[in-house]
Amino acid sequence: MGRLRIAKVVGPVLIVVWTLVPVLWLVSLSLKGGDHINDGRFWPAAPTLHNYRTVFRTDLFTSALRNSIGISLIATALSVVLATLAAYAIARLDFPGKKLILSVALAIAMFPTISLVGPLFDIWRSVGLYDTWPGLVIPYLSFTLPLSIWTLAAFFREIPWEMEQAAQVDGATPWQAFRKVIVPLAAPGVFTAAILTFFFAWNDFVFGISLTSTGRARTVPAALAFFTGASQFEQPTAAIAAAAVVVTIPVVAIVLVFQRRIVAGLTSGAVKG
Amino acid sequence: MAAITLEHVEKRYGDGFRAVNDVSLEIADGEFMILVGPSGSGKSTLLRMIVGLEDASGGVIRIGARVVNDVPPRDRNLAMVFQNYALYPHLSVFENIAFPLRLRRLPEEEVRRRVEESAALLELTEHLDRKPSQLSGGQRQRVAMGRALVREADAFLFDEPLSNLDAQLRGQMRTEIARLQARLGVTTVYVTHDQVEAMTLGQRVAVLRRGVLQQVDTPRALYERPVNLFVAGFIGSPSMNLVPARLEGRRLVLPFAEVELPSAVIPAAGMPDCPAGVPRALVAGIRPEHLEDATLVDAAVRERGVTFEVKVEVVEWLGAEQFAYAPYDAPRELVEPLHRLAAELDRESARTLLVARLDPASQIRRGQPAHLWFDPANLHLFDSGTGENLTPSRLDGHVPEYQDPAGH
Numbered sequence: 001m002g003r004l005r006i007a008k009v010v011g012p013v014l015i016v017v018w019t020l021v022p023v024l025w026l027v028s029l030s031l032k033g034g035d036h037i038n039d040g041r042f043w044p045a046a047p048t049l050h051n052y053r054t055v056f057r058t059d060l061f062t063s064a065l066r067n068s069i070g071i072s073l074i075a076t077a078l079s080v081v082l083a084t085l086a087a088y089a090i091a092r093l094d095f096p097g098k099k100l101i102l103s104v105a106l107a108i109a110m111f112p113t114i115s116l117v118g119p120l121f122d123i124w125r126s127v128g129l130y131d132t133w134p135g136l137v138i139p140y141l142s143f144t145l146p147l148s149i150w151t152l153a154a155f156f157r158e159i160p161w162e163m164e165q166a167a168q169v170d171g172a173t174p175w176q177a178f179r180k181v182i183v184p185l186a187a188p189g190v191f192t193a194a195i196l197t198f199f200f201a202w203n204d205f206v207f208g209i210s211l212t213s214t215g216r217a218r219t220v221p222a223a224l225a226f227f228t229g230a231s232q233f234e235q236p237t238a239a240i241a242a243a244a245v246v247v248t249i250p251v252v253a254i255v256l257v258f259q260r261r262i263v264a265g266l267t268s269g270a271v272k273g
Numbered sequence: 274m275a276a277i278t279l280e281h282v283e284k285r286y287g288d289g290f291r292a293v294n295d296v297s298l299e300i301a302d303g304e305f306m307i308l309v310g311p312s313g314s315g316k317s318t319l320l321r322m323i324v325g326l327e328d329a330s331g332g333v334i335r336i337g338a339r340v341v342n343d344v345p346p347r348d349r350n351l352a353m354v355f356q357n358y359a360l361y362p363h364l365s366v367f368e369n370i371a372f373p374l375r376l377r378r379l380p381e382e383e384v385r386r387r388v389e390e391s392a393a394l395l396e397l398t399e400h401l402d403r404k405p406s407q408l409s410g411g412q413r414q415r416v417a418m419g420r421a422l423v424r425e426a427d428a429f430l431f432d433e434p435l436s437n438l439d440a441q442l443r444g445q446m447r448t449e450i451a452r453l454q455a456r457l458g459v460t461t462v463y464v465t466h467d468q469v470e471a472m473t474l475g476q477r478v479a480v481l482r483r484g485v486l487q488q489v490d491t492p493r494a495l496y497e498r499p500v501n502l503f504v505a506g507f508i509g510s511p512s513m514n515l516v517p518a519r520l521e522g523r524r525l526v527l528p529f530a531e532v533e534l535p536s537a538v539i540p541a542a543g544m545p546d547c548p549a550g551v552p553r554a555l556v557a558g559i560r561p562e563h564l565e566d567a568t569l570v571d572a573a574v575r576e577r578g579v580t581f582e583v584k585v586e587v588v589e590w591l592g593a594e595q596f597a598y599a600p601y602d603a604p605r606e607l608v609e610p611l612h613r614l615a616a617e618l619d620r621e622s623a624r625t626l627l628v629a630r631l632d633p634a635s636q637i638r639r640g641q642p643a644h645l646w647f648d649p650a651n652l653h654l655f656d657s658g659t660g661e662n663l664t665p666s667r668l669d670g671h672v673p674e675y676q677d678p679a680g681h
Contacts, residue, residue: 162359165326168346169353170373170420180372184363 023248030241037238051242061243063215064223068247071133071219072201075140079197080190082141083148088178090149091156092164102153105146113143117210124211131212136219139211140201148193155189156182191258199251220247274459275337275427276302277323282332284318284484292318294484295332300428300462305454307475308464311507311619315484316464317432323462324353324430336427347376352421353430357437358413360405360420366392367401370419391423394453411442418453428460435470447473466619468508472496480504482617502660505558505653506618511596511628513653514564515614517607518557520654527557528603528625530581532649540654540663555663556611558653561596564629566637567644578648583627588639597629597637599645610657 029037031047039045055061090098120139121130129135159182167177183190208222218226224243227236277300284293293315300306308316321327323334325346334341341349352373360369367388368375374384392398395415405413414434421429431450435443451474454461465471471478472492480487480495480503488500492508499505505513519526523534540555567580583599603625611625629645637643654664 160357160359162355162357163361165346166353166355166359166420167361167372168326169324169349169351170424171347171376173347176376181361185361187363 026241026244026248029238030245032238037235051238052246054239055242055246058227058239059215060223060226061220064218064220065246067133067215067217068202068219068221071136071140071217072198074133075137075144075201076194076198078137079141079144079148080194083145083152083193084183084186084190086145087149087152088156088182090153092161102150105149108142109146109150111143113139113204113206117206120207121210129211131214131217133217135211136201136204136207136217139207140197140204144197144200147196151193151196152186152189155186155192159185195254195258198254202247202251274302276300276304276335277428277460277462278333278335279319279323280333280335282319282322282334283330284315284322284327285330292484293322296481296484296486297332298479298486298489300460302460303458305451305461305463305474305476307471307478308462308481309466309468309471309478309507310481311466311617313483314466314481316466316481318484319481320353320430320432320462320464324351325349350424350427351430352424352426352428353432354414354417354421354434356433358405358417360413360416362405364404365401366397366403366405366408366416366419369405369416370397370423372420373424387423388419391419394422395419410438411446414438414446415449418450422453422457426459428462429454431461431463433465434463435465436467443470450474469510472508478508480507498662499653500662502556502558502614502655502662503618505655505662506614506620509560511561511630512618512620513558513560514627515611515655516557516559516601516625516627517603517611517657518555518654520553520555525555525557525649525652525654529583529601529627530579532579532652534652535650538649538652538654538664540665554607554657556655556657556660558655559647559651561628561630563647563651564627564631565646566629566631566635567646569632569635570646575646578646580644580646582642582644585637585639585641585643586626588637590633593633595631595633595635597631597635597643597645599627599629599643601625601627607657614660 025042028042028044030051031049032039032044033046033048033050036045089095090102116139124130124135129138163181163185164174164177167181168174172180203221204219205221208219209225212218212222215223220243224240227240227243279296279298279300282293282296283291285291296315296319298306308319310316318327322329323336325341325344329342336349336351361372364372370388370391371384374387379387388401389398392401395418397412397415397419400408400412400416405416408416414437417434434450435446438446447470450463463470463474465474472495475492477489478492478495479489482503488495488504490498495504495508499508499513502515506515516527520534520540523539525532525534567575570578583601585597585599587598589596589598608625627645631637652664653662655662
C-alpha cells in the first residue's frame with residue numbers, strides 16, 4: 001500500500017515538473033539581461049523587465065499582438081454562433097444527410113493543415129485575401145467549426161427534450177426556448193467550444209506565417225520568427241522569450257477563469273436523478 | 274377554463290403504426306379526467322396532442338369552442354407537468370415559476386404577487402431562492418406544479434407526474450393534486466399507468482389499449498361494469514381472477530367447480546356464433562373480494578352460492594384483510610390467451626392462480642386444502658374471442674354522464 005501511495009504522490013509531481021520546467025525556463029530567460037543569457041544559470045542573477053519593454057516598443061510585436069487578439073476573437077465569436085446553431089439543428093432535427101454532414105465535418109477537422117497552405121496561398125493571392133484579417137479568420141473558422149459542432153451537439157443531446165417542450169407550453173416561441181433555456185444550459189459546451197477555437201487561432205503558426213507578409217495581418221506566433229534583437233549585436237533570444245510569455249498569459253488566464261464553468265455540468269437538478 | 278373535446282383523433286407514424294386510433298372523448302369544463310393504460314397504450318401521445326407537442330394525424334381537437342389542431346403549444350393556454358418535471362436548472366425556484374409570466378411580459382409586481390401566491394399554495398415560499406438541484410423530489414414536483422398553477426391556464430395536463438416519487442410521497446402528492454384540483458376547479462387531464470392513481474383521483478377514467486379507447490366511466494362503473502376483459506383485468510388490485518370456462522345451457526363449467534347460473538348472469542340469447550346446445554368457451558371473471566372462506570359463510574347464504582375446494586399455496590396476512598393464493602389446473606390452450614392478456618397488462622401471471630381476499634378471521638393456512646365460496650351473481654362472463662363482457666347485469670345500458678361535483 002505504501003508503495004502505491006508514494007506512486008500517487010510522485011507521479012503527479014513528475015508530470016507537473018515535466019510540463020512546467022520549460023515554461024519556467026522561458027520566464028526566467030525573459031527576465032535575464034542581455035549579457036546573462038548564456039550564463040548557464042536557471043534563475044536569472046539580476047531579473048530585469050528590460051526585454052518586456054523592448055518587446056512592447058517594437059512595432060513588429062505590438063501590431064502582431066493587435067492582429068492576434070482581433071483575429072482570434074472574431075474567429076471565436078463567429079465559430080461559436082455558427083456552431084451553436086448548427087449543433088442545435090443536428091441534435092434536435094431529423095433531416096436527410098445529417099450523418100453525412102457530421103462525418104464530413106469530422107473529416108475536415110482531421111485534415112492536415114499543412115497540406116492546405118499551398119493552395120490557400122495561391123487562392124488568397126488571386127482573390128485578394130492574402131495578408132488580411134479575413135484571410136486568416138476563414139481558415140480558422142473552417143478548422144474549428146467541426147470540433148465546435150461536435151462538442152456542442154453532444155451537449156445539446158444531453159439536455160432533455162422536455163426542457164424546450166416545457167418552455168413552449170409555458171408560452172415561449174422556439175427561438176425564446178432556445179435562447180432562454182437551451183443556451184444557458186449548454187453554456188459549459190459553448191465555453192468549451194469558444195476556448196478550443198480561441199486557442200486554435202491564437203496558437204496557430206502555419207497559416208499565420210504563410211498567409212501574411214506584413215504587420216497588417218501577421219499574428220504573434222508568426223511575428224516571433226521575425227524577431228531581431230534591439231541592436232544588431234544583441235541576440236533576440238530573451239526578447240522572443242518575453243514575447244512568448246506575453247502571448248501565453250491570456251491562454252493561462254482564460255483557462256483559470258473558465259475551468260470551473262467548463263468542468264461543471266449545469267444540468268444537474270433539471271430532471272430527476 | 275374550458276372543456277376539451279377530441280373527435281376521431283388519430284396519431285399515425287411514418288411506418289404506419291397507429292399510436293392513437295380514432296379516439297373521441299369529451300372532457301367537461303372543470304372535470305378531472307384520467308387517461309390510463311399500460312405502457313404503449315397511447316395515453317401520453319394523446320396528452321401530447323392535446324397540448325400541441327405532437328401533431329394529430331387526423332381528427333379534431335377542440336379547447337372550448339376553438340379548434341386547436343394547428344395552434345402552436347404556446348398559444349393553447351394549457352399548463353403541463355412533465356414526468357421528469359422539466360424544471361429550468363439554471364433558474365431559481367422563483368424564476369422557474371415566474372417563467373411563463375415573464376414570457377407574457379407581465380409587470381414585475383404582478384409577477385411577484387402571482388408567484389408568491391402559488392408558492393404559498395404549494396408550501397414553497399421558503400424555497401423560492403433555491404435552485405432546483407437543491408430540492409428534494411417532492412419539492413421539485415411542487416415547483417413543476419407551481420409553474421403550471423401560476424399561469425391561470427385553461428386546463429392542466431399531467432403526464433405521469435408521480436412516477437418518479439417513492440411510494441409514500443406519491444400518496445401525499447396524490448392527495449395534494451386532488452385537493453388543488455377540487456379547489457381551483459380547473460379542467461384536468463391526468464395520464465398514468467397506475468390504476469390506483471386512476472381510481473382515486475379521477476372523476477372519470479378513460480382506459481386505453483393500443484391506442485384505442487376501451488371505456489370511459491366513473492371509477493366505480495369501471496370496477497363494477499368493465500366492458501371487456503382488458504378493462505376487467507386492468508382495473509382493480511389485486512386484479513380480477515380470470516378463469517377459462519365453458520357454458521353448457523345454464524351451467525357454467527369452471528376448472529374447479531360447476532355453477533348453475535342465475536338468469537341475470539346468463540349471456541344474452543341468440544349469440545350468433547353459438548348454436549343452442551353446443552358448449553360455448555368463455556372467460557369467467559370474479560373479483561378477489563367475492564371469493565370467501567366457506568366456513569365463515571352463513572349456511573343459508575352458502576346454499577345460494579358455490580363451494581369448492583382448493584389447495585392454498587400462500588397466505589398474505591395484512592391485518593385488516595388477508596390474501597390467499599391457490600393454483601388450479603386448466604388446459605394449456607385455454608389459459609394461453611389469458612397469459613397473453615396478463616403480459617399486455619404488465620402483470621406477471623405465468624401460472625393459473627386464484628386470488629381470494631379473505632376476512633382476517635379466516636383460519637385458512639398455507640399448504641392446506643380449504644373451501645372457498647362465491648355467489649354466481651358476482652361473476653362476469655366474457656367472450657373468449659372478442660373479450661367483450663357478456664353478462665347482462667353488467668350491461669344495463671347505463672351511460673355515465675359527467676356530474677358537476679358542486680351539484681349544479
